[in-house]
Amino acid sequence: MKQQAGMTLIVKTVTRISVWLIMLYGIYIILHGHLSPGGGFAGGVIIALAFLNVMLAFGRDFIKNWLNIEMLHDIDSSSAMMFLAVGILGMAFGGSFLANFISHGTLFNLVSSGTIQVLNIVIGLKVGMGLFIVVWALALFHLDRKEMK
Amino acid sequence: MTVYLLCFTLFLIGLYGIITKRDLVRIIISSGIMGYAVNLMIVLFGYKNGSIYPIFVKNMPISPQAMVDPLPQALVLTSIVIELGTTAMLVALAVRLFEKYQTFDITKIRRLSG
Amino acid sequence: MILPFFIIIPLLTAFIITLIAGERDNWAAILSILAVISLVALSIFCFATLNGRTIVYEMSHWKAPIGIILAVDALSAFMLIIVAVIALTSLMFSVHYIRHLSPSWKYYALFMLLVTGMNGVIATGDLFNMFVFVEITLFAAYSLVAYGSKAEEFEASFKYAIMGSISSTLVLVGIGITYAATSTLTLAKIAEVLQQKDPMVTLWIGGIFLAGFGLKAAIMPFHAWLPDAHSSAPAPISAMLSGVLIKALGVYVLIRLFFNVFGGITIFNEVFIILGTISIMVGGFLAMGQWDFKRLLAYSSISQIGYIILGLGLGTWLGIVGAVFHLLNHAIFKSLLFYNAGSLETAFGTRDLRKMGNVAKTLPITSFTSMIASLSISGVPPFNGFFSKLIIIIAAIQAGRPVYAILAAVGSLITLAYYMKVQRFGFHSQNVVPVEKDVISFGMNSAMIILAILCLATSILIIPGIREVTLDPIVAVIMNKTGYISQIFGR
């Protein structure tokens, strides 16, 4: 298991291209959450799966250098806080907690629907980072135990 | 009616699994089955014959009367996310239990009794 | 305007703690204590300014059946106070107690999420929202039970998580069926619509919710998870779980659903009475056989919850006064007893009552406060537990159910018996066990002293002049179903 980090060359080459496509698709899904099926949760999972793809193809050591796990933790908690901040801002400007206080724009435009889009982005970030951290932690758990033995 | 009952059967299979299985992984799987059944049941309650998804599309006038109920879908979205959280947490616990006891068998994991 | 802050304050604190986490663990403790102090002040202010009204807050600016509302009446405000006060003492106790469990910021973050979840459950007026916050509470509770990473803690946490997942799924089934039958999720609207439906529907939904939330309240046939989870957790968390969690998630929700929403179906009262009495007796007998102090306390919780359920089931004014009063009292003395257990564990490194000794000399405060708590919980006159149990027993006689009154009195004697056993073997035995000086910190001692004082002080709530402004509005809310509906819709 240990002698070869990650999978074969073919997988690695394909992954190198496909990761960005997957991530782009995730971002598309998040940004169009108010127009088409999908939204923050679906897009967030797609982004997490893109990271997961890299981890499975290249191995855990690679991803440690490629991504700053600390930063993922911080994005995870700060995006959760941003959701709350949108709520509090709604209280200040919209008269009620989580009120949709930004202008709604025109229906069917990409930038429209006020806080719905903002919240979709926030949720996407939160879900993407958070779920990847879970898989990362589970993977690291086995690594830790193996080193101990 | 038949659909409801089949869905309920799925739920009961999950319940059966949780009660009788002696293996942590099977228990986690059973709780997942129960979750599927409930999610599906809630969406079934919101389906309206001959209607389409509750999303408006540009240049395609659809009457709101011809749409399915959006609220159960919103509820189930929440419930799916919660399900994933439960699964992650149960898996983490099961892995730690395996590390401590070297087994997935719940009959052998019995430090607490009474 | 103040209602959303019951959720915002603890939630924001939890997020800030996770953001600044790391070496600054002290910050986490200070921040969470500040947050909980503000919650105590806010909830007392809220209760004091209610005057029998219901405060309704419309989330996202949408009216009741369309959006989610927060609705706080006397009962909710009362529960909010209990949660905040017990959380405060629990945090005071934690600061020193969990020092040996590394990264402690996670502990505080999860603790604040636990408080968020309970506040959310109590404050909400929406059925599905209640479910979501129940889940937050339970997830935080599972991870806090497993916090010490010992094998039996994982085992207890796994059992708890499985039971929690069964009960949540049942609750979700109930929510789905309620929605199918009524096409709304606002509790008050559900109550209104169900009045016009076939009573069989209400009966069915009620049965599912009774199983779902009964599991969370650990009423007798659904109690199996409780002793493990409550005895394995760190002591301050056991106090939170036993003291408030099973009440906020179990008893409070049962009251809300079965009195304010489904109210008026007598068969549920019968079920409550029978389940309550079974819980009293079986919980008591199981507690008697335990030598592990925390396990004994956990079984005793089942028995004491039985009293609350019995009082509610009687359905008379007096019975509900007793139930509400006992709910408050049990939160106080059970938390205190768990702190005692925690401080004994710190001092002796064991929870086995037979391996302790000369506590009165080495740990005077622990010994003294545990004496007060034991007397309270077994119903000895000057303390609060006596009054609430007495009221429930009198109510049972008045309601024409002398058998249940006798059983409740016998249950009280059993309680007295096993707490005397605790005092005899645990605190005043002849064993001489060496203990380091000053293992119990100032924070732990003051938490115990505060609750011991409250044990005495809450007895005055029963004095007629004070009862009219404290307990009576709560009972009025519970007994008045149409009032609940009309207050929320502002008619």
Add this chain to the structure above:
Amino acid sequence: MPVESWLIFLLSFMIVGSIIALEMKDLLSAIISIGVVGLGVSMAFLLLQAPDLAIVQFLFEIFSIVIMVRAFIKKDYHKEEPSKVNKILAGVTVITLIAVFFLSVPLFKLLPPFGEPLMTTARYYLENGARETGSANIVSAVILDYRAYDTLGETTVLFTAILGTLTIIRIKKRAKPTEEEKP
């Protein structure tokens, strides 16, 4: 009715799949069968005109399968022989559950029949949702505007679950030594 018959077919398929998942000896096969059942749920959502849910269910299913495979499929996990299921317990459970099933058949008749929901509050969302929130996707409008507070709770649930999982797993974050207590 085509939708209903398709659903009956899918549900029977899922019931068979979940029985296989529970009774299969091998862990990997069990996990894969449950994945197939999850995909069946996703297809059912598509049939029920819930594309949002179909996407989310599909992705979350993949994710939970990955978590379960990563966590449970290790070589050293396969050594043990699972202990026998208690026959009496299984029998009693099956009988009880069958009784529950037949008791609840008349109760399902009290609900509105399949395909005809009441939709009293839902009608408001459909008629006014797009105008009032500016979102063409009414499900998005419901979860992020009308019931945004639920979604805040949901995000918090996920946050709690992640924090809890990390607490249970105890990886070394920020170079702080974790203590390992031996059982």
